[in-house]
Amino acid sequence: MFARNVLLTCIIATSWLTVAETIAEGKSYRWVDETGITVYSQARPTSGEATEIKISTSRATNASPEPDKKSPEPLQKSASERVKAAKKQADISAILKQNCNNAKHNLNVYQNLGRKLVKMPDGSYDRPTEEERQEKIKNAEKQIEEFCK
Structure with a gap:
């Protein structure tokens, strides 16, 4: 009786696995x-064209520990990319601040210049x-509007 139940359980489990694979594929x-x-x-649609989508259901049978070692790399790369992006944004902010200060200085110089001499580049x-x-003066005002946001 016990052997019969075990055999029946194995047959049912095998048939379910076969059905599941058939559905999955x-x-x-x-x-x-x-x-x-x-x-x-x-x-398939009744009218028109359709593209068949291939779904892979294969499982890795010889899983090695190497993929697990490599899996943090994308996270590290994305973290390092975020750091680079933040540094780049900080550099851009510093450049904008410097340009803002230069534009304010130029505006002050040309508004208060009168008939004085200006040193050229x-x-x-x-x-x-x-x-x-x-x-x-107009150019400096435009630059202030652009860089001093």
Whole structure:
């Protein structure tokens, strides 16, 4: 009697596993319906074309410990990428702050300049005309608006 129950249990378990694998390896389809919605189904659509989706159900039989050792790498990479992104954002913020300070300085210089000489980038001195001074003031105001947010 015991052997019969064990045999019956083995047969039922084997049949369930076979059914489960058959269902898992069944075909699936993807298509876009008339309203533009992407549909996924195990049944082919009655009209139109569908793309068959292949689903892999294979299991790894010889699992080695190496994948477990490598699994933290993507997390480490994403953490290091986040650190790099934060550093880059901090660098950009520092540059914007410096540009803001330079624009404020330039505005102050050109608003209070009058007829004074201005040192040029090449080391020479120049006395800007009133039109040039007004243009520099407008440019500095635009830069303040852009960099001093």
